[in-house]
Amino acid sequence: MSDMIDELLTGNTKFVSGEFRPNEAYYQAIAAKQRPKVLWIGCSDSRVSEHQMTGSKPGTMFVHRNVANIIAFNDVNISAILEYGVVHLKIEDIIVCGHTRCGGIAAIEDGVHENYIADWLCIATGAKEATNRIAKERKLSREEKLAVLTEENVKLQIKHLRNLALIRNMHAKGLLPRIHGWLYRVETGKVDVLVDGREDAGRGRAKAKTRRKPAKRSR
Ligand SMILES: [Zn+2]
Numbered sequence: 001m002s003d004m005i006d007e008l009l010t011g012n013t014k015f016v017s018g019e020f021r022p023n024e025a026y027y028q029a030i031a032a033k034q035r036p037k038v039l040w041i042g043c044s045d046s047r048v049s050e051h052q053m054t055g056s057k058p059g060t061m062f063v064h065r066n067v068a069n070i071i072a073f074n075d076v077n078i079s080a081i082l083e084y085g086v087v088h089l090k091i092e093d094i095i096v097c098g099h100t101r102c103g104g105i106a107a108i109e110d111g112v113h114e115n116y117i118a119d120w121l122c123i124a125t126g127a128k129e130a131t132n133r134i135a136k137e138r139k140l141s142r143e144e145k146l147a148v149l150t151e152e153n154v155k156l157q158i159k160h161l162r163n164l165a166l167i168r169n170m171h172a173k174g175l176l177p178r179i180h181g182w183l184y185r186v187e188t189g190k191v192d193v194l195v196d197g198r199e200d201a202g203r204g205r206a207k208a209k210t211r212r213k214p215a216k217r218s219r
Helices: 003-032 076-088 103-110 115-138 142-163 165-172 197-203 205-217
Strands: 038-043 061-066 093-099 178-184 191-195
Touching: 038 076, 061 076, 076 093, 076 165, 093 142, 093 191, 093 197, 103 115, 103 142, 115 142, 142 165, 142 178, 142 191, 178 197
Parallel strands: 038 061, 038 093, 093 178
Antiparallel strands: 178 191
16 A cells, blocks of 8 residues: 555546546647757756646656765766657757755755765765865855855766767857756745856857757758
C-alpha cells in the first residue's frame, strides 16, 4: 500500500479530465510530433519544476536534469540529449538553470566524500575555486558564499556547454543555439536571469537575424 502512489494516479485521472481532454487539439498535435522550443538543463531537485515555474504546457521543453545542473565533457547522456535537441529538434534556446537551497551546491561547498556524488561534483571544482576567491575578498558568510557558488556554477556549466564540440562548431559557423543562465529561487518561485542569452547574439544581433532563417528553413 502506498498512499503517495494512489495520490499520483488520482492526480493523473484529474489531469486527463481537467487538462488533457479540454485541450484535446493541443495534446493531439504534440502527440503527432513534439516541437519543443527550449532545451532545459536543470537540477534534479524536486522543487524545481521547469514547466510549472514557467507556466508552460507539456511539449514546450526538452529536459535534462541532474544533481546540481552540471554539464560534463565526458557525459554521453548529455551529449546525446544536446545532439538530439539541437540538431534534430532544431532547438534554438538552451537554458541552464540553477536554484537556491541546492543540496548539490552545499555538497560542493562542504566537500562530500560519498563516492559517486563526490566524483560528479568534481566537475564544479572551478566554480568552487572562483567562489573561494570572491568569498575571501568580500568576507562572505556561508549563506552568501552558497549564493555566489550557485551562480558561479551556472556560469561554469555554460562555459562547459560552449566548449562541447557540437556547440562550439555550431557557434563557430555563426549558428544558434542561444544559451541562457537562470537562477530559480525556491523561496519565492521567481527566476533571476544570470546570463541573458537574448543578447547572445552578442557577436551582433544582425548576425543573429541572418542565422535564424537557415535554421528554420528545414522545418
Ligand atoms: Zn539542486
